Amino acid sequence: MTMSLGPLLLVFVLGLIVTPSTLAQNDARYIKFLKQHYDANPKGxxxxxxxxxxxxxxxxxPCKxxxxFIHGNKDSIKAVCGENGNPYENNLRISISEFQVTTCRHTGGSSGRRxxxxASRDFRRIVIACENGLPVHFDESVISPKQAGPWH
Incomplete structure (x- = not known):
């Protein structure tokens, strides 16, 4: 019986070693997503x-x-990867509910302070990529039909 536990124990130990690095990588992508696209309480x-x-x-x-920036709480955004999202094209998810967003478009100047x-402010459905239940990429936001003008 001791012989059969050896390979099983090895698989278990290897699983413990590999899993944290995978989770850390996903956490790093999620943290980058938050840094680039999340602001809970915007001013102005x-x-x-x-x-x-x-x-x-x-x-x-350089100037992006x-x-x-998506405003609200992190749990609402994470929920797009689950119950508050639907499959969208190319393995993306689209939110069921709208989020308050601010989109910043570069109008001039070179890098840094220049x-x-x-800014444009709106309420929109968001399209994101998820990995292991966490948002890792912002793709776009979609104007809701009730807000779209006659050109849509």
Whole structure:
């Protein structure tokens, strides 16, 4: 009986070694997602907000062309990977509910403090990629039909 436990014990120990590195990698991608796209309590949500947030989040070397910040709580965003999301194209998920978002678009300037941004505020459904139940990539936000103008 001791002989048969050896291989099983080896598989168990190897599983313990491999699992934390996989989880840490996913956590790193989730943390990067939060750094680039999450701001729970925005102040202002105007052009100055965008300039300030883009610098604080290290998105200005070089100036990032466009970035969206999602406002609300982390659990609501994580829920898009589960019960608050539906499958979307290319293994993405689209939120069932809308989120308050601020999108910052680069309007000029070079890197660092010279980057200038234009803010646009909205409530939108978000499209994200998930790994192991965590958001790891923001793809886009979708204008809801009731907010779309006659050009949509």
């Amino acid at each position: 949500r105007d052009d100055r907000y965008c300039g300030s947030m883009m610098r604080k989040r290290d998105l200005t070397s 062309d466009r970035n969206t 980057c200038r941004y234009r």
